[in-house]
Amino acid sequence: MRKEDVTSTSDIRNISKPVALGIWEEGYPKHRWAFYDKPVCGKCRKYFESKYLTKEMRCKADTIFAWIYDDNDVFHSPISSDSEDDDCQPAIDELDQSIFTDNFNIRKKFLQDTGFDGRITKTFSYANLQPRSQCNFRCQSRKILSHVLNILSAKEADIIWKDYMNDEYEDYIDENNFDTTMTAINTALTNADHYSIKRQILGIVAADFPSGVLRAHLPSVNSYQIKAARKHAYSKGRGAPVNTKREPVQRYNEQQVGHFLEFVVSPCVTTDIPFGKKTLKLTTGKTLEVVNTIRNTISTRIIQQYHSYCHETTNGEFKPLSDSSLYAILEGCSASTRKSMSGIDNYAANGSTAFDNLKKICDEFAIFHVPVDTIVQLQKALQQCRNYIKIDYKTHVSTSSTIADHCSTFGLSDESVHDWNETCDHAHTDRCEDCLLIDNTFSQIEWILKENKEILEDIRIRYLSLFNRHVNSIQEWKKHQLRAVHQDAARDAALDSLNENSVRKSILD
Numbered sequence: 001m002r003k004e005d006v007t008s009t010s011d012i013r014n015i016s017k018p019v020a021l022g023i024w025e026e027g028y029p030k031h032r033w034a035f036y037d038k039p040v041c042g043k044c045r046k047y048f049e050s051k052y053l054t055k056e057m058r059c060k061a062d063t064i065f066a067w068i069y070d071d072n073d074v075f076h077s078p079i080s081s082d083s084e085d086d087d088c089q090p091a092i093d094e095l096d097q098s099i100f101t102d103n104f105n106i107r108k109k110f111l112q113d114t115g116f117d118g119r120i121t122k123t124f125s126y127a128n129l130q131p132r133s134q135c136n137f138r139c140q141s142r143k144i145l146s147h148v149l150n151i152l153s154a155k156e157a158d159i160i161w162k163d164y165m166n167d168e169y170e171d172y173i174d175e176n177n178f179d180t181t182m183t184a185i186n187t188a189l190t191n192a193d194h195y196s197i198k199r200q201i202l203g204i205v206a207a208d209f210p211s212g213v214l215r216a217h218l219p220s221v222n223s224y225q226i227k228a229a230r231k232h233a234y235s236k237g238r239g240a241p242v243n244t245k246r247e248p249v250q251r252y253n254e255q256q257v258g259h260f261l262e263f264v265v266s267p268c269v270t271t272d273i274p275f276g277k278k279t280l281k282l283t284t285g286k287t288l289e290v291v292n293t294i295r296n297t298i299s300t301r302i303i304q305q306y307h308s309y310c311h312e313t314t315n316g317e318f319k320p321l322s323d324s325s326l327y328a329i330l331e332g333c334s335a336s337t338r339k340s341m342s343g344i345d346n347y348a349a350n351g352s353t354a355f356d357n358l359k360k361i362c363d364e365f366a367i368f369h370v371p372v373d374t375i376v377q378l379q380k381a382l383q384q385c386r387n388y389i390k391i392d393y394k395t396h397v398s399t400s401s402t403i404a405d406h407c408s409t410f411g412l413s414d415e416s417v418h419d420w421n422e423t424c425d426h427a428h429t430d431r432c433e434d435c436l437l438i439d440n441t442f443s444q445i446e447w448i449l450k451e452n453k454e455i456l457e458d459i460r461i462r463y464l465s466l467f468n469r470h471v472n473s474i475q476e477w478k479k480h481q482l483r484a485v486h487q488d489a490a491r492d493a494a495l496d497s498l499n500e501n502s503v504r505k506s507i508l509d
Helices: 017-027 042-052 055-068 103-113 131-153 157-169 178-191 195-202 211-217 223-236 254-264 299-314 323-332 346-368 372-396 433-451 457-496
Strands: 270-281 287-295
Touching: 017 042, 017 055, 131 157, 178 195, 178 211, 195 223, 211 223, 254 299, 254 323, 299 323, 299 372, 346 372, 346 433, 346 457, 372 433, 372 457, 433 457
Parallel strands: none
Antiparallel strands: 270 287
16 A cells, blocks of 8 residues: 555545555556555545546446356356466465455445444544544444344334343342332432431432432432532542532742741832821731831842742752742732832932933934944843942942951941951952942943043033933942942841830931
8 A cells, every 4th residue: 555654543444345446446457456455544535536536437336246146147257378487377366365255245245235334443442532533433333233123023122222221220220129229229319408418328328329320210310419529439439428518729838928027028129207107907807007018129129039049048949939929918918109209318319319310321322333232232231230339239238258348347447446446357349230330330430431432522521421320320329229228237236235224215306
């Protein structure tokens, strides 16, 4: 046959008479191909049917195969030889003898002769068929069996089939006690006032009988109740009590929640306000009044910063909650989000405004033929530097750090005043990538302002003056963040030293 891979057996059919005759004639006399009623895949069958399934070939095949199945007709094939080397010429009577003795063909012809007009096919492996093909094969077999029963019983196949199915149940149905038992179970199910009791009773017999038998003798139950009772019987045991207590699914533990809340209430994320209150509603319905707080950034930035904090402090060993759970916790915790710097922190407001002004200066670089890629890169770097000083920088500050910009002991010491000077017990040999990004970005902007030939001298002086002013505001903001971390640590230490008889007093200007 054609050399093509057969990837599925669901489309396998037998070769028809016209197609088999066409294949035989194409190979004659070199080959003696006899493929009638042989299995063939769908691709090959469609290929040969398009080639040989013609009206002329149908008539020819009917004539030849009618002679083949006629036992009273004898055909003498002429023998001719084109050369002395030829032994014989293949004739029609030398076709594969299987077409004469195939029991399937005999039964197929019997069904057709008795008036069966459905499909008659066979399969070499029912288990390898696709589910849809198996369903079709069962339907076909049921029709054939019904046809045979009608022949044997004068068209009373339905009655015989029903009696046959009833005989199948006799192996496990004791007619003497079965009806009495089912009646008692049905009465118990009817009197039960809770689904758990019904499931417990039904689980005694649900695993032993088919659903059709149970529904016939227990009209008060449905298919779902039978399936639930079987599942309960298999998992818990026959007649075992049903556990009606609902167990909540715990998707996170208290350690993960506490770790995140400790980070959220830290000074680098949340700022306390000495006035105002907010309400916090619990799942139990109870309402609590809590002190009003302000978050320094939006929820997305808090979660990103928290993941970085977990990775840096635990080396990836601590597994935080999923982002959806973290968002739910932030939504449940009552707090305000800082949306404006004005009136809250002058250093932060001036520094944030300075970054905006530097972005505007970068936009004006396009007038002086600075490449667009350079402008976009500078603006992205400025935004990254702004986010770092606003949020991440405070988490990097400590009293003992090998990075000079992160060491509060080194940054707050004044060499000229002995009382405000402290020597570090470590060397500052490391550099921070984010701090280096700030310095490199400022240096690149300054280089463009000084070296670009398109900028007039008076405009260059004005730009450099604005640039230095903005850089100074940003540096002051960074210094203020360093002092704020140190002051928050001192405040926390003072609060920790208070006892139950102490009072904290806040004075507002």
